[in-house]
Every structure is written in C-alpha cells, then in structure tokens.
Amino acid sequence: MNRRAIFLEVLGIPAEWVPRQPAGDEVGEEAGVPLAVEPAESVVAEAPAEVRAEALTEAPAIPRAAPVIDPADAALELAETVEAFDVPPPSPPPAPRAAAPVSRLPDPSGRAAAIAAMAWPDLADGVAGCTACGLCESRTQTVFGVGDTQADWMLVGEAPGENEDLQGEPFVGQAGKLLDNMLGALGLARGQNVYIANVLKCRPPGNRNPEPDEVAACEPYLRRQIALIQPKVIVVLGRFAAQSLLRATTPIGKLRGTVHQYEGIPVVVTYHPAYLLRTLTDKARAWEDLCLAREVHDRAGAEA
Numbered sequence: 001m002n003r004r005a006i007f008l009e010v011l012g013i014p015a016e017w018v019p020r021q022p023a024g025d026e027v028g029e030e031a032g033v034p035l036a037v038e039p040a041e042s043v044v045a046e047a048p049a050e051v052r053a054e055a056l057t058e059a060p061a062i063p064r065a066a067p068v069i070d071p072a073d074a075a076l077e078l079a080e081t082v083e084a085f086d087v088p089p090p091s092p093p094p095a096p097r098a099a100a101p102v103s104r105l106p107d108p109s110g111r112a113a114a115i116a117a118m119a120w121p122d123l124a125d126g127v128a129g130c131t132a133c134g135l136c137e138s139r140t141q142t143v144f145g146v147g148d149t150q151a152d153w154m155l156v157g158e159a160p161g162e163n164e165d166l167q168g169e170p171f172v173g174q175a176g177k178l179l180d181n182m183l184g185a186l187g188l189a190r191g192q193n194v195y196i197a198n199v200l201k202c203r204p205p206g207n208r209n210p211e212p213d214e215v216a217a218c219e220p221y222l223r224r225q226i227a228l229i230q231p232k233v234i235v236v237l238g239r240f241a242a243q244s245l246l247r248a249t250t251p252i253g254k255l256r257g258t259v260h261q262y263e264g265i266p267v268v269v270t271y272h273p274a275y276l277l278r279t280l281t282d283k284a285r286a287w288e289d290l291c292l293a294r295e296v297h298d299r300a301g302a303e304a
C-alpha cells in the first residue's frame with residue numbers, strides 16, 4: 001500500500017476523491033479544486049469549472065519518493081496528534097480574512113534595499129529591533145524564524161500567535177505540533193533541512209488579521225530570508241500567507257495544487273495547520289499538497 005493510501009486509511013478517509021461542499025474559512029468557494037500540477041513556470045491555473053470537475057475524478061497519481069521513515073507510523077502519529085487536538089472550532093468561526101496583498105512599495109529611505117543586502121546576523125538584529133510598524137509596541141518579542149539556513153525546504157506561515165510571541169519561535173503551539181507531525185510524515189524534522197518563518201515577525205494583538213501596512217513593512221525580512229536560504233521548495237501555510245507571498249487574491253482552493261513561483265523558487269500552497277485541526281476532511285488534501293511539494297523538491301534535486 002502506498003503512503004497516501006496508508007495515510008487515508010489511518011485517518012479513516014476513503015481513498016476515492018469525491019466532490020464536497022465548501023467548508024470553513026480557509027476554503028472559500030473552491031474547496032473541491034483538485035491537484036493539477038502545472039509546469040514550474042506557471043502562476044495560477046484558472047481551469048474552467050467543468051475541467052476541474054472532470055479532473056476531480058481523474059487526477060493523475062503523483063510519483064512518490066521512497067519514504068525515509070515508516071509511513072504507517074508517521075501517518076498514525078499524525079492522526080493521533082490531530083485527534084488529541086481535535087478541539088471544536090471557535091464559535092462563531094473567524095470571519096474570512098481579507099488578504100493584504102503585498103506591493104512593492106517605493107523605498108525612498110533605502111530600508112528595503114538595505115535589508116536586501118544583509119547577512120544573517122544583521123538581518124536577525126534588524127528584526128529584533130524593528131520598529132517599522134505599530135506591532136513593535138504590543139509584542140513580547142519578535143519571532144525571526146527557526147531552522148537550517150541551508151535547508152531545501154522552507155515553510156512560511158502567517159504571523160506569531162500567543163505562544164510564539166512568548167517563546168520567540170514559530171509554530172510552537174498546537175498547530176505547530178501538527179506541523180511537526182506533517183513534517184515527520186514526509187521524513188523531515190524541524191531544524192533539519194527545514195526552515196520555518198512567518199510573513200509577519202510580530203504578533204498582531206489578539207491574533208487579529210495583519211494589516212496591509214504591517215505586511216508591507218515586514219516583507220523585506222521574509223524576502224531576504226528566502227534569498228539567503230534559496231530553498232528548493234517553499235510550502236506556504238494558509239490563505240493569508242499564500243496570498244501575501246504570491247500577491248494574489250485568489251482563494252486558497254485555487255492556489256492549491258499548482259506550482260507557483262516566488263523569485264524563481266517553486267511555491268506550493270497548503271492549508272494552515274490551525275485550520276486542519278478544525279477540519280478533519282481537508283487533512284487528506286493537505287497530504288496531497290505535501291506530496292506535491294516533495295515531488296517538486298525531488299525534481300529540483302534531480303536537476304541540480
């Protein structure tokens with residue numbers, strides 16, 4: 001049995017793809033959009049609805065790389081973690097976020113250009129002392145990013161939450177535990193060939209939506225982190241991060257399943273782990289996204 005089949009079986013999800021109704025704040029109106037791997041140069045696939053519906057039952061199998069760890073164990077652990085944190089969604093569920101598209105702002109002060117030239121120590125210091133937006137007033141500390149600065153894999157989330165603000169590391173709460181298990185299912189581990197960062201380096205108070213000016217002020221930091229790491233693949237977690245990084249307003253259901261580009265680096269979009277904790281049915285889709293990312297990674301490795 002292949003990894004996907006094992007994973008789905010462990011989660012108790014039928015292996016057959018079936019259309020379903022949109023659900024949840026992350027999904028928008030395109031929950032049923034299937035995988036459609038585009039050539040690496042493509043941006044957003046805008047297949048007509050009938051084509052997507054057809055592809056839903058005919059999505060090609062993605063070649064799998066040899067598993068590094070026992071996939072059954074990893075899938076089981078992931079499923080157990082999900083169950084352990086299977087808390088009911090907040091009531092009422094959060095309103096859909098208006099994405100804050102990042103624009104290349106004019107840079108009269110030369111701040112962005114200066115950040116773009118920084119090496120790691122200056123970049124870390126710059127973030128730690130940043131006062132470019134109002135979030136510096138409410139943060140406990142900045143959350144720079146964590147992991148292997150020569151990693152093949154880079155994961156990009158939205159912004160620190162309460163735990164991250166206290167501990168100074170991305171994804172250390174419940175969502176982080178799920179993320180770690182998702183990495184484990186791929187044979188990866190935090191800090192080992194993986195770097196994790198957020199679009200914002202400071203926590204928005206009360207976990208409110210990031211404001212466009214905050215995203216714009218922080219963008220040079222993430223841009224520089226990506227430029228220094230030069231990962232083989234970027235996995236973007238959740239609609240907000242995806243729309244910010246890709247400068248898009250496209251729903252996540254349409255951004256998924258396609259290989260995008262950021263400064264020449266392939267980008268794969270998947271659901272945010274916090275969303276997956278609330279939405280069991282989309283975990284199988286997240287797994288497909290990770291398999292696509294692995295395919296992209298392996299292809300990049302083969303071409304190198």
Ligand code: URA
Pocket residue numbers: 157158159160161164169170171172175198
């Ligand atoms: N959610 C995010 O997007 N990033 C974190 O670091 C934690 C939660």
